[in-house]
Amino acid sequence: MLPRSRTTPSRTHHGVVEERHDIKHYLQVEVQPKAQNESKATNSPPDYSKCFDDDGRLKRTGTFWTATSHIITAVIGSGVLSLAWAIAQLGWVAGPTVLVLFAFVNLYTSNLLAECYRSGDLVTGQRNYTYMEAVKAHLGGWKVKLCGWIQYLNLFGVAIGYTIAASVSMMAIKRSNCFHKSGGKDPCHMSSNGYMISFGIAEVIFSQIPNFSHIGWLSIVAAIMSFTYSSVGLGLGIGKVAEHERFDGSLLGISIGTVTHAGTVTGMQKIWRTLQALGAIAFAYSYSVILIEIQDTVKSPPAEYTTMKKATLFSITVTTVFYLLCGCFGYAAFGDLSPGNLLTGFGFYNPYWLLDIANLAIVIHLVGAYQVFCQPLFAFVEKWCAQKRPNCNFVTAEYEIPTPFGGAYELNLFRLVWRTIFVAITTLIAMLMPFFNDVVGFLGAMGFWPLTVYFPIEMYISHKKVGRGTSRWFALQIIRVACFFVTVAAAVGSIAGVVLDLKTYKPFKTSY
Numbered sequence: 001m002l003p004r005s006r007t008t009p010s011r012t013h014h015g016v017v018e019e020r021h022d023i024k025h026y027l028q029v030e031v032q033p034k035a036q037n038e039s040k041a042t043n044s045p046p047d048y049s050k051c052f053d054d055d056g057r058l059k060r061t062g063t064f065w066t067a068t069s070h071i072i073t074a075v076i077g078s079g080v081l082s083l084a085w086a087i088a089q090l091g092w093v094a095g096p097t098v099l100v101l102f103a104f105v106n107l108y109t110s111n112l113l114a115e116c117y118r119s120g121d122l123v124t125g126q127r128n129y130t131y132m133e134a135v136k137a138h139l140g141g142w143k144v145k146l147c148g149w150i151q152y153l154n155l156f157g158v159a160i161g162y163t164i165a166a167s168v169s170m171m172a173i174k175r176s177n178c179f180h181k182s183g184g185k186d187p188c189h190m191s192s193n194g195y196m197i198s199f200g201i202a203e204v205i206f207s208q209i210p211n212f213s214h215i216g217w218l219s220i221v222a223a224i225m226s227f228t229y230s231s232v233g234l235g236l237g238i239g240k241v242a243e244h245e246r247f248d249g250s251l252l253g254i255s256i257g258t259v260t261h262a263g264t265v266t267g268m269q270k271i272w273r274t275l276q277a278l279g280a281i282a283f284a285y286s287y288s289v290i291l292i293e294i295q296d297t298v299k300s301p302p303a304e305y306t307t308m309k310k311a312t313l314f315s316i317t318v319t320t321v322f323y324l325l326c327g328c329f330g331y332a333a334f335g336d337l338s339p340g341n342l343l344t345g346f347g348f349y350n351p352y353w354l355l356d357i358a359n360l361a362i363v364i365h366l367v368g369a370y371q372v373f374c375q376p377l378f379a380f381v382e383k384w385c386a387q388k389r390p391n392c393n394f395v396t397a398e399y400e401i402p403t404p405f406g407g408a409y410e411l412n413l414f415r416l417v418w419r420t421i422f423v424a425i426t427t428l429i430a431m432l433m434p435f436f437n438d439v440v441g442f443l444g445a446m447g448f449w450p451l452t453v454y455f456p457i458e459m460y461i462s463h464k465k466v467g468r469g470t471s472r473w474f475a476l477q478i479i480r481v482a483c484f485f486v487t488v489a490a491a492v493g494s495i496a497g498v499v500l501d502l503k504t505y506k507p508f509k510t511s512y
Contacts, residue, residue, distance in 0.1 A: 053300075062216070062297035067311035069219040070294045073365070073372050074287040075319050076226040082280060083323055084237070084330025088338040089270075089277035091253035095331070096324060098281050103320040105479065106285040107312060109453055112460040113288055114308040117295045119463075123303045130376060131292045131451070138459040147455055148380075151289050154447035155377045156426070162370045163203075163430040167195035169362040172355070180352040193431050199363070200427035203370055207419040210410065211379060215371050216297075222368025225361040230322050232358035237329035254336040272496040279445055279490025282483075284323065285316065288452040293376045378419055385414060442498070445491035453483040 053059055087095030118125035119137040128134035135147045171190055178188035209215050253274070256267050265273070291308070298304045331338050389395045400408040457476045460466070466473050 060297055060299045062294075062299055064307050064311050064314075066216045066219070067294055067298055067308060068315050069216070069223040070290075070297075070372060071287060071311060071315035072226060072319065073219045073222040073369050074290060074294075075285055075315060076223075076230065076322065080226075080230050080233070080284070080323060080326050082340050083284070083327030084334065084338040085340045086277035086280045087253075087327045087331045088334070088336055089253050089273040091251050092331075093251050094253070095277075095281075096328060098278065099320065099323055099327065102282050102285055103316055103323075105483065106288070106452065107316045108479070109456045110288055110291060110312045110316070111309050113291050113456040114295060114305045114312065116456070116459040116463055117292055117304055117308070122305055123300075127296065128292060129296050130380065131289060131455075132380070134292050134459060135455055138462045139455070143455070143458075147450070150447050150450050152377050152380065154289060154451065155373050158373045159370060159422075159426040160430050162366045162373075163196055163199055163427055164192075166199040166363050166366040167192045167430070169359040169366075170195040170198070172359045176352045176355045176359070196427055196430050199367075200423050202367055203423045203427075204420050206367060206371055207374070207378070207423055208411075208416065209371065209375075210412075210415070211375060215368075215375065218368045219372055222365045222372070225365035225368070227322075228361040229358040229365070230326055232354060232361075234322070234326050234329055236354070237326065237333045240333035241329060250336070272493050275489045275493030276497060278486060279493055282448060282486055282490060285319065286448050286452050288456060289447065290373060290376055293379075374422070378415075378422070381418060382415060385418075442491055442494040445487050445494055448490075449484050449487035453480055 051059060083099075087099075089095075090098060113134075115122060116128070116134045116138055118127055120126065126137070128137050131151055132144060132148050136144045171192060174190060175188040182188070206218070209218070254265055254270065256265055256270050291312075295304050295308045298307050300307075385395050395414045396412075398410040398412050401411050402408050457480055461473065461476065466476070
């Protein structure tokens with residue numbers, strides 16, 4: 001193994017020796033000198049343009065399809081299976097309406113954000129490699145630090161939530177077979193700790209994938225898995241409706257006095273359930289936190305924002321159709337008693353082998369989704385450390401390890417240690433607080449408004465110089481204020497859920 005510094009060596013440019021230790025060139029090979037006038041970057045020599053982009057980085061290879069797979073992997077999470085429960089709280093009128101409204105909000109703000117990938121000109125302007133860099137370029141000041149804290153805390157919480165969700169699906173496979181063998185007589189209770197540890201070990205391995213550019217294949221597999229388990233849930237819901245030959249549910253959602261597995265629904269619980277459902281639907285579409293990172297993998301021409309807008313439109317359209325089908329047919333099948341998860345909530349017991357396939361697909365999808373969400377956080381920490389310790393081999397050196405499939409894997413010791421520690425911490429917290437999904441809901445509520453609505457709108461106003469008091473400015477402010485109230489309501493509902501969970505909380509002793 002030969003160590004190779006991540007910081008590129010010195011070179012001579014117009015007779016002056018340059019040191020390539022700035023963070024922009026982290027993880028990059030030797031690049032062509034930039035022209036003094038960046039607007040002339042398109043006049044680069046032919047051999048340069050074939051290998052490098054206008055910023056001196058290796059040619060990006062992402063396409064409409066890879067961007068779409070990244071988005072679908074991020075958006076369609078296992079939460080799609082809880083939409084029947086969410087619609088059950090809101091009813092046939094408000095449920096589908098809220099789904100469609102938030103689809104439009106996320107599509108609109110995502111398109112605004114896509115235009116902020118480059119500062120200045122949409123085609124030749126300076127690239128912003130991360131969400132934080134985009135905020136810094138367009139807004140600056142204290143908003144950059146606020147954005148960073150919210151974004152990375154949100155990603156950390158998502159990693160914990162995915163660990164919990166994956167363990168629940170793994171246990172569902174075991175319980176499904178147990179239930180089948182006992183004919184429904186054995187409750188089949190078991191601990192989730194071993195399954196969380198297994199998921200954590202898998203993520204330690206996959207976390208060694210260097211960056212976003214190398215996980216395209218994993219996103220495609222994860223996207224296929226999301227369609228697989230969503231289709232199973234949809235198919236079983238349709239089958240249940242066909243069996244009963246009627247649609248259950250009501251126009252206004254679950255009624256006060258309904259007896260559920262959690263007890264009788266009171267007036268106050270109806271309010272909390274409605275707020276939680278509103279939040280669950282609102283955040284089901286949220287992926288803006290990693291949009292810029294996805295866009296940075298897309299090749300050009302055509303311009304990156306053009307490809308990204310097409311990928312966003314296609315992805316959110318497909319997602320909304322699946323959400324409506326899964327949520328509505330699930331509600332039609334079970335009515336007010338719709339389970340929190342059509343698969344793991346044991347809304348269906350047979351055919352058990354189909355449930356096993358669907359839950360396995362959820363686990364595989366979450367393995368990929370974990371990486372899609374965590375790669376921006378990994379990259380931020382590693383770039384920051386490389387900037388602070390550019391001459392430390394532990395941080396910057398890479399060792400080439402031959403692989404049996406040809407080529408070599410570039411091992412970095414700091415990446416190995418830091419990412420392993422990160423996965424271990426998220427796994428430990430998931431085991432310590434297995435109801436963390438409610439806490440993640442709170443973090444999601446706090447992250448939805450600033451990351452999906454506020455910052456994209458503010459950056460767009462700054463980028464396009466939208467005048468205060470104009471009709472477009474007023475329209476953007478209406479969206480911002482309305483989404484803020486939704487966020488506050490969802491946060492309140494999540495806090496209420498945490499309070500209820502704490503009443504029966506036992507560290508490391510949760511079973512299902």
